[in-house]
Amino acid sequence: MKRFLPLVTLFISSFVFAQTPCINGTAGQYPCEGLDLMSRITLNTFGSDRGNDSWGWTDPQDGKEYAIMGLGNGTAFVDITDPVNPIYLGKLPTHTDSSTWRDIKVYNNYAFIVSEASGHGMQVFDLTRLRSVSNAPETFTEDAHYNGFGHCHNLVINEETGFAYAVGTSTFGGGPHFVNIQNPLSPTAAGGFGSDNYCHDAQVVIYDGPDADYAGREIFFGSNEDRVSIVDVTDKNNPIGISNGFYGSIEYTHQGWLTEDKRYFIIGDELDESAFGFNTRTIIFDVSDLDNPVVHFEYEADQEAIDHNGYVLGNDFYLSSYRAGLRILDISDIENGNMAETKYFDTYPGSDSANFDGAWSVYPFFASGNIVISDINRGLFIVRDALLGLNEATVSSFALYPNPAKNIVTVSSKIDPLEKIEVFNVLGQKVMDLNFVNTLSENIDISKLQTGMYVLKINASTTKRLLVD
Template structure:
């Protein structure tokens, strides 16, 4: 999100201001577009909720798609600590800290009026330890990260806020909630939208500040209580969010360097910040469908980057939540390889990758967990979710702002704008029961190239014992200008293929038909594929959806 000020009044707006405007006008405090966007964001604002949940020792399990009042899949609820119990205001960003001496886990919870610290080492009974008040006023945008047992906190829209530094080891002895003071305050910038920290090098990157043209303001925090300015990245202007790493990825020309991957409103911008006094822009790439490049995260091998765009759902014709996939084999030439379309229709916000899962906080759709093991072929799969905003699933600014998935215990923290701290535990190895009626479906659009190689769309079958039936129903919906050019096969988990032959019911344009195959020799559970190939020229299409009916 971004901030504009109109007619002398402080107004809050989503980063949607960038739409239909130049970057310059998006930053202009007096544009009509900025004022209208501010009104839109404020119209979504709802009072903080007071729904507290303290689970049993095992939490509140996700059963039949619900945990307490919350829709869920493969994610159990452990507790909910409302904003009224952690200092009030509304929620925004969140991070975590593990005490190296005790192994205890703590939540650092951003709010409009300060930062709350919560002991979540017993996640079914979180314990509020106290509040660090905002430095100079309230802000809907507060962000924090951790380095060497210190929290570094910034806030947007507050002219003199700076970067607060808080020694987290002070939490070890707290028995009753406290009002804390900072251990240090960095004043080389005032407001800042976000902060990233490279824990390997000890440098912080404040973005969206009133310095460095809004680009990363680099701070040396190796001595946490004595931060020192180290440089600016201003070549590409305003940066909304960034991830900066010591690069170990596939591009040998840049291994060992410190590289930042910036979400810069309409591009993915890659910058070498090894020399803090003289950063070098390596690449600046736009992508089809861009509306507002918001935030993204690298896969652990640093080969791929998953980017979320905050405005494509509200402005595009396709309302499904989207994740943009990038191949970074060459840092100088990032390649946009595809888009994952979620079944949800909410705005995506912050995502973080742990192992082969991306944990996404997608506003009204809540926490969504994606299996990214197929990212090389631009295929992601949703394997779990926990919807903290049951009232809706639309493109509005309510619900899950961010999440933190990096605790060794496996718990995940979610901070809700209205809900407060929600502690959950994914069970991503759970075996799902078969869906009602035994129908397994894929609704991802897969393009079929003209006279090109075969493409596939996958369906994972689980919870079905034994072999498939002798009358396995395969229903397909394919948009294609001439059915006669298509060759369609169903491919079983072991690679056996079954030709889906045309008939009078699916001749002409498009394929909307149900086929029956004898798959009784095949084990039901596993990954089944619909394979499609166009074998003549002049026609293209795409697999719209298909399903297996057991």
């Protein structure tokens, strides 16, 4: 969000909601397509009046997954290994004052946190401490602190090199402020680049894209208010500006992310919807020649909402789109100028207008398929692909009742004999495997299943959702 935008009107609920499938276009009160709601933790639970950024950490020791969410007054840590029953482990309070803006990135099992709050600097938190929380939720303390800058809008980390890039500080004209974090508990100033305008957000990579001139170099792709800024930051003592990319109807170049082949840079302009009346607009740059980035095409969605943070995973672009929630776009044909929305989960039902409420950010990089959405007004959402990626049969000879069920569920058919029933939990794990011969009806004992949502796969062809209560 742009630094000088007014505070949004906030909504706080005292309830925590869990596991609701996306059926007929809604998951409870939330419009959706192809994404089930696993759970939601409200701002009230976190003891805050606003949400902002989010990121994630997977413990290399045991594979547990943790959501990290920025709040107005600190940073929350949540174990989402079981996405239906997330555990709020605790909060690291802000270093100074509360702020609308907070940003988190992770390197080497440490979280690095910045904020627009005056004098905040960069907090460092040892994430391995989350393994031994005994009395959740705890109030954590930071493990280290970097005070080479005060307020900071955003933080970028190149995990391959162990350097952090703080952007939007009062140093280097708001351009990237380099910090060596190879020893996370002893961050060290490493220079900066102040020759190309204020930087709002960025991505930094060891370049392995199509431009052979820069192979193996550390390249900074900045979203710099009115331009895309490409900088070679390999030599921290001598960063070199490579080029700028411009596009039409610029209002505020906010954030961007590279496709995995490094050929395209997908960016959003945060204020063009309200300034020019576009629907949600995404600009795709061809950066195959880093010396000459050019607009490849623009994509305009059906919604009026303002786009915020977007990330690429494979052939999908995950876009937090404020009042329109999370939108997932297929970019497999981006070369031919085509993108198409395939799934969505709207965390702000009732309006998709161009206002600063709703989904601030998304973290789609968990191996399990868990997707974290941080919402300004409604807290932390965990969603994932509709169970097993299967759609419930609209026409089927099989009936399932009662549903929800508690101890026994009956599966029956007037036509097709039951041969096999497989039951899968929300993680896609098979928890029951039953075989039958010449039967049209069976009572299935589900008394040992935990409360939640399951999928029954019948005769390897028909899928039915089952709620166990």
